[in-house]
Amino acid sequence: MLSLTPRPSPVAPTVDFAAAGVQHGHLRLPYSRDDSAWGSVMIPICVIAHGEGPTALLTGANHGDEYEGPAALFELARTLRPEEVQGRVIIVPALNYPAFRAGTRTSPIDRGNLNRSFPGRPDGTVTEKIADFVTRHLVPMADMVLDFHSGGKTLDFLPYAAAHALPDKDQEARCFAAVAAFSAPYSMRMLEIDAVGMLDTTVEEMGKVFVTTELGGAGTASATSIAVARRGAVNLLRHVGILKGEPETARTYWLDMPSADCFAFAGDDGLVAFAVDLGAKVRAGDLIARIYPIGRTGEAPAEYRASMDGVLAARHVPGLIKAGDCLSVLAVVTDA
């Protein structure tokens, strides 16, 4: 028999989403395991509400090894005062908390990639249960969702905010207006290589304004990239009217990823030596990187060349690369 009413979420929040003021609490998700028979995962959450107004959902560490979001959001949660807010801000600085705590992209519990697990399942893995709670409880409360990403431990990106092309052109316009308000150094019309299961799609399909980012990577964050993230979050809250004042804008370069040709994948294992750095302008045919076989000296490296004119928007981070890894992403500057 197929059930028509979905099972309720096992997540028990310790905050009251309807209450005014500042609340620091947890999403408690039961997780029975060998080292804790009746244990739980405790995901930190902060709710700041005051008066009438829209709701913004701000999330970081959807992938556990991406740090601009958590750095900006732990600070924002600590410093934002309710009287500054008109409406409600829900902050989850580390959405895939088990992954964040482990410093890994995916969850150490179930190897779940949270951003490939939406809309989730209430009776699935821990990662799927988080996705389900976000889908059925957090996103419906929100008018606008900002989900922070960067390259994690294995990719590095030019710092950009992004939205996607959407079938509803009005919604698309609202999303890109929000990207502009975020005001990162770069702004991207983004193409996903594998969009199935993403929070992005889940939010967009509910008709909400959605902004994502890629603000650096290499498993860390810099003073500069954290500042971009903080300013962007505040700008967005101003843009939707939750905070007073105008967004503090700065020069942004608009980029586009016109096709899957933007992505280059390694066909060889070895030591990767890039010939150009992030942000460099390249012409089709320019050398991007060499991959050296590591078992012997004297062997010729494989050479990877640009498939199109553009700027180097993303690159592989670790010194060693494996066949199949994404080597680089090129983007086209559309407002040069």
Add this chain to the structure above:
Amino acid sequence: MLSLTPRPSPVAPTVDFAAAGVQHGHLRLPYSRDDSAWGSVMIPICVIAHGEGPTALLTGANHGDEYEGPAALFELARTLRPEEVQGRVIIVPALNYPAFRAGTRTSPIDRGNLNRSFPGRPDGTVTEKIADFVTRHLVPMADMVLDFHSGGKTLDFLPYAAAHALPDKDQEARCFAAVAAFSAPYSMRMLEIDAVGMLDTTVEEMGKVFVTTELGGAGTASATSIAVARRGAVNLLRHVGILKGEPETARTYWLDMPSADCFAFAGDDGLVAFAVDLGAKVRAGDLIARIYPIGRTGEAPAEYRASMDGVLAARHVPGLIKAGDCLSVLAVVTDA
């Protein structure tokens, strides 16, 4: 009974160090184990010799997750022609080859930190056997040793070449002259926090010219840092007369680490958010970084402030930090 003659090294080189021309071979080190009863570790080595002249030993990946050295040296080994050489160049692009292959600082075989294992032991662990062969066979052949380092996966450095204060002031002067010839963006009079077991000391105690580097980090290398490494290696070979021509110099900033106060260590676990980036000038008391507890929102972060005036010369990389990790290193600019 204590033996007076040390046991011979088990390492069998497949190159002839006395032969002229280019040889690409291996240092074969027997390593019996569960998945290969009569297996070996095969460390790539290249010897390029021509005519009379000094010998330079160039080594990379002494720590397995540091990539400027291997990237410069695999390329140099592949492209250097014997007729360009006057003397001999011995290149080992990945000295702790098991660690390099695993992408880790230390060896996956025995968790050996090669640069804390010198002078090594012929009957010790695999890492100690590598150190012993270097100490007793490679270094004695060399007049000059260049050992490439960077920050690996957990530290990031301003790009510098370095030498140490030495008791023999003449030797010290020759080392710093070599550092100057290397011509990295920064040049350091380096203080070691834990010098026991380093290749540096082993080479210096034999009275040789020794240059080390820290050229970046974060478990990767950039086009820029690889170019610094390549140019530096060629400059040094020119400096000692193995290659013709003068070193190609560039502006370098001289730095000093006057005391152990340069180093700051985390006293707390958490999410680290730097307030300044590498190369930034700071005054004593300036905020360097915050460390946020990650289990709850709303908690005050621990603040770490500069202990002295200087520039930020190194920093912790991963977004999470643990109590005891080196948070930052400050250095003093001595030629400003």
Add this chain to the structure above:
Amino acid sequence: MLSLTPRPSPVAPTVDFAAAGVQHGHLRLPYSRDDSAWGSVMIPICVIAHGEGPTALLTGANHGDEYEGPAALFELARTLRPEEVQGRVIIVPALNYPAFRAGTRTSPIDRGNLNRSFPGRPDGTVTEKIADFVTRHLVPMADMVLDFHSGGKTLDFLPYAAAHALPDKDQEARCFAAVAAFSAPYSMRMLEIDAVGMLDTTVEEMGKVFVTTELGGAGTASATSIAVARRGAVNLLRHVGILKGEPETARTYWLDMPSADCFAFAGDDGLVAFAVDLGAKVRAGDLIARIYPIGRTGEAPAEYRASMDGVLAARHVPGLIKAGDCLSVLAVVTDA
């Protein structure tokens, strides 16, 4: 196409459930893996049958680190003679045998928590296949099911037998009569925090008499708790008429868990120091335990206090605790 007839179970029993006498055999469950291409899991089972009468199913190690059940049931299987029996006794001393063999709550094969895997799937994981065989083959043969539990390695309980409130009040009464016959030191009207997937529900929904227990914990069993388990099993077999004679009763204290407030969860990581022991009577507001941060001396511990009047019925075992772990369970004495 959705299949209407479920796939047959892959489990092959080596015993004949219809035969009289004593049989010691296995449930053989094919499990192909790297270290055994055509391997199987072999779950020990014993069937003792004689004459006409009801069937009792006695199971232990549903969670692999709970030992009173296996200790009582290996002994009972070895010593019960068919001529003592009127009907049939099916004994599976270690239901999640892979977990039992590993000494872990969940299966080392698939991390399956057997008691969250019912009713199971014939084409699922190994744990789900065990659940499916129990659901479709063992339980239907039984009139009464006794499933032994204790706290495992991470919880410790007052020794009690238990049944649940059930919609069918007649069935509920039969279950509590069986609990009374078991005659443990304590008897519980039990509340489950997460009842989905439990054997309990599966059996109860088939209308059978079901008794469960929590007889201690800490990953071990004592001479005393094993004696309680043995006496309880024999008492139940007498109660249903499979063995002759009356249950050997003893004083039992009846407990109730009136609401989810019985459970306390840690909000902090650290060293747990209980202020009261199992069985202690507490008043609302009494100190139950302190949790000390472990990274520094001199820090104030978090204090956890009783949410209600009652007795301490269960507690966390390991000296260290993590946020989200169940710290304690209080119960109310209903027959004092």
Add this chain to the structure above:
Amino acid sequence: MLSLTPRPSPVAPTVDFAAAGVQHGHLRLPYSRDDSAWGSVMIPICVIAHGEGPTALLTGANHGDEYEGPAALFELARTLRPEEVQGRVIIVPALNYPAFRAGTRTSPIDRGNLNRSFPGRPDGTVTEKIADFVTRHLVPMADMVLDFHSGGKTLDFLPYAAAHALPDKDQEARCFAAVAAFSAPYSMRMLEIDAVGMLDTTVEEMGKVFVTTELGGAGTASATSIAVARRGAVNLLRHVGILKGEPETARTYWLDMPSADCFAFAGDDGLVAFAVDLGAKVRAGDLIARIYPIGRTGEAPAEYRASMDGVLAARHVPGLIKAGDCLSVLAVVTDA
């Protein structure tokens, strides 16, 4: 809502199945993970096409630790010239490439047993995605499929090609004709102990000619068994007219597995000492092997005896055996 159109496969081939000539490429399967955020699995594939004619699909390393297939197919892919071919040959020497690379039966990514994962799922695990691509894209192009197996690291077999009894007797006859053309030392009418999820069934249900093999085992291949595999593959290509000439036949012994009694499973852990070797003729009751308890000397071993007359067709390889492992397989010679 149940979807009626299946999701497209995420696999991106870098070869053009419609092109003539020789192509060496990959099946690129996106696989996001901690050590490669946008990584892929790269499965080598070769397509050799020329003129009109049937298509043969030749696959090895369906289980990653079986080596006759890969050894024959890497060689065939390298040496077969298009002008020799009439039709098309698709060669995937290592179908479960992650398992093959790890030297394990199942995939190190998801522990997937590829030959129990058919027909697969486009949104499943990596192993299920491979199965799905084979089912929906490779097999439909083929007229004949040859899938190489041997015993892997834990079983050893007499060298045989095999087909199954099929409901369509005409198809069955074509399959056995192909087995005869393969001309291995033994030819088997094979019984599967657990046929759910096999490539065999998937291909057979599409009405294609399917040949499988068991050509040895013990985690290796011999010069002899590789020669059998190579000759068999060429023979089959000749048999279906893709290559010119007649199959090069040799004496084959026809075997049958009349029932599940062929299989013997260990009931004990210990050291296994076989009393007969592969190919030996045994009578019902003959000693096949002893299993010694290993904790003490002086204990009596368990003895395992033949359940029927036949030849020893397969045996357990590792010196230690666990209860539930397949100890031996007997077969009946049908053409003696």
Add this chain to the structure above:
Amino acid sequence: MLSLTPRPSPVAPTVDFAAAGVQHGHLRLPYSRDDSAWGSVMIPICVIAHGEGPTALLTGANHGDEYEGPAALFELARTLRPEEVQGRVIIVPALNYPAFRAGTRTSPIDRGNLNRSFPGRPDGTVTEKIADFVTRHLVPMADMVLDFHSGGKTLDFLPYAAAHALPDKDQEARCFAAVAAFSAPYSMRMLEIDAVGMLDTTVEEMGKVFVTTELGGAGTASATSIAVARRGAVNLLRHVGILKGEPETARTYWLDMPSADCFAFAGDDGLVAFAVDLGAKVRAGDLIARIYPIGRTGEAPAEYRASMDGVLAARHVPGLIKAGDCLSVLAVVTDA
């Protein structure tokens, strides 16, 4: 060349042992590793000094899974006021801090058993470096050392304080006087089965007063056992005059371990079912425990019987036991 002056300890304390008042700091021990190139182990330490008087060194978690010591000492360090002290109290609540943090007996870094690593080495493993610092820096400052132990995760003990028979009978008398002052429920004249490398011997050989304990086990602590530990520590500080007042004594039973016959070791793997509990009086020949083979029902268990008259002073905890594990320890009551 053999060095005559030992290398200095790499440990850097952040407390000043000569200063008055309360200090909460760390012993910082550099530990370079893959996940922290310049990392350290940070062992919490507290020094409370006031006026002239003796020095007491109080240590816990010498084995990382023993909790009475840490629970008593974190509390004592937090609450003891300098003005109560006459002399100095040095408290290290978790001596093998890496093991304590991991909840394991031995260090996760090097698997070092700290209490088999004394006197340690300054250039050894992390565990040996801790031992060396204790031996050369902490113990020499102390007049009295109290080192808390219990049974850890695999043993459980009657709660006792203990001293050893010593060659210096005057020292022995002072040690047993201190044991009497501690006033645990039991007091033991202890026999060590493997005394090489213990802190005990190191301290005793320096002529100091040394008290050790075994206060329970099973990887936890109870409200009762923590209270015994706290009272014992305070009693000892009173006994040596650091705290004012008389020890608060209670009835203690004196026990002796006359020979190695006290210890019983399992000769079989299996499920252990004790027949008597801790503190029970047994006669030679009484059943102590049965060990059941777990692969089949119906097998006879091995029976272990008392080798002497005495009380059960310690037992194996986990439900499963392996050949070679210590099953039980008997002791003789000497003051009955």
Add this chain to the structure above:
Amino acid sequence: MLSLTPRPSPVAPTVDFAAAGVQHGHLRLPYSRDDSAWGSVMIPICVIAHGEGPTALLTGANHGDEYEGPAALFELARTLRPEEVQGRVIIVPALNYPAFRAGTRTSPIDRGNLNRSFPGRPDGTVTEKIADFVTRHLVPMADMVLDFHSGGKTLDFLPYAAAHALPDKDQEARCFAAVAAFSAPYSMRMLEIDAVGMLDTTVEEMGKVFVTTELGGAGTASATSIAVARRGAVNLLRHVGILKGEPETARTYWLDMPSADCFAFAGDDGLVAFAVDLGAKVRAGDLIARIYPIGRTGEAPAEYRASMDGVLAARHVPGLIKAGDCLSVLAVVTDA
């Protein structure tokens, strides 16, 4: 201070080496660890003594994954009656018992390769403690030592018994006479590539008769190879007069390994395809094996050719090979 008297062995045998008759017991070696605080390793041992006569020490599983020795010796220990013996037979079927139990060459406890750990240390690792007990307690009791080896999981050998060239030619002659008496299909004058730390040398330096073997490999044993091992052991006991009667001889081929050129090592990673099988006669220059790169089809394999005329005496087993692995060993037939 250097100690002159070595520390006593911690090993406690449960057998009396001076007693007559059959004893089955253990060598109990204390091994404290996380999962057993006071645990031990229990190595099975059997002593069979009767009347006056020499002592033979028979050992298997010096490497844990070699099975002819254990299979022959568990059987011999079980079946040899004291009245058949004149003198004493000490049988240790699994010398590196932890490795044997794990099915690995080296010990899972410390990764110790027992046959590179002699003479051992009483205060070293578990493996070194075993070696020390053998060196100081077992070998001195023996007149003759037979140590069984085969290729383990990664090598396969022609079945031979062997002795070494020794400085004492009389001892050498006695050793080769014993090899002849063993009467394996092949007999070898063996060259060791790495003799440091072997039991062989330890025994030979005490002037004893020592026989070793290589009787197959691939991580298993066949009916044939076990029969060779059993007959050889009995033949040796007859040869030295412990058993009555003459050795039962058979045709043996004498082989020699004239130099290190016998050994070939892989210089490449990949899939290995042998062109000849064990026992095949080859001429210098004949193809021995190909190694295929596995990442792509169409690549040329590396070819390995015979360095000398001879027979293939040993080969690599796993289908995949790594650079540095021993590919093959050639031997010269000296009695053809």
